[in-house]
Amino acid sequence: MEINLISDTVTKPTHEMLQYMFKAEVGDDVYRQDPTVIALETKTAALFGMEAGLFFPSGIMANQTAIKVHTQPGEQLIADKYAHIYHYEGGGVSFNSGVSCCLLDGKRGMINAQQVAGAINDPEFYNSPLTSLVCVENTTNKGGGACYEIEDLQKIKEVCVANNLKFHMDGARIWNALVAKKQDPKLYGSLFDTISVCFSKGLGAPVGSVLLADKATIARALRVRKILGGGMRQVGYLAAAGIYALDHNIERLEEDHRRAKELGSVLSKASWVASVEPVETNILIFSLAPHCNDQALIEKLKQKNISISSLGPGKLRIVTHLDYREVMHTYVLETLSKLEM
Structure with a gap:
């Protein structure tokens, strides 16, 4: 029994999802004639109360497109120092848009309105890049699956409006935040100029993201x-997986969150663990005691058919997901509780 806890992107479509995909009605989407793609875009936009959506093969392309439509070369965006758009998108911010990043020292990947206000360059001071965009990530990846409070996002929005800035959310794991915080997705739709949402993280689809915005922005994004x-x-065929995921795989995210919290509880009692970051959703980040080596732990767990990932020296990540079943969870809990380093 191989147990892969490296990411929630390692899942494979269920039999039911595959059957739904096989039966999809398709057309040529370059001509905007694929009815299933249009159905997914429309369904997702309606869920967030936004005008339109556009299907993308990846969340990175959706994020990079949003940055491109909101900025001009030489300008600057504001984001947290842990931001996915900065660390894990291949330098696309500079390559695709010619934009620099002002990175803020937030809390677990989350920034606040006061920080944003303090980071905006004076638009009259032409020696500095023009600030034009604020990007937030919800939930935060490197922040350990942390979720923003709606009130904090509303305050950032007020700063954006007052300073004529666009507001984008990398919502790759927004589904986890919605479930954990019991939030209405339409609240997000009312705050952001663009939102990217992913179907292959947490929801079990093989690929795909949708960028949400008003109709004019989506026309430019196309x-x-x-x-x-x-x-x-x-x-x-791929969009159908997204529709199936929206209909069947959101509420069950509570199971992933429960299991991540239970893993965190076991790890917090281990002598070889220095600290466990608060667990809100399906991402668990923990640090090892000084005498322990992260690669040694990864190898020891591999020998027990458990795979996790490193975030750098002494820091590791576990991500629960659709394919991580209860029988696996029981085994991992037992293994971690007995492990010695």
């Missing part, structure tokens, strides 16, 4: 997606 090579043909 052109950027084409330039980036994101035009797809009979992609309704």
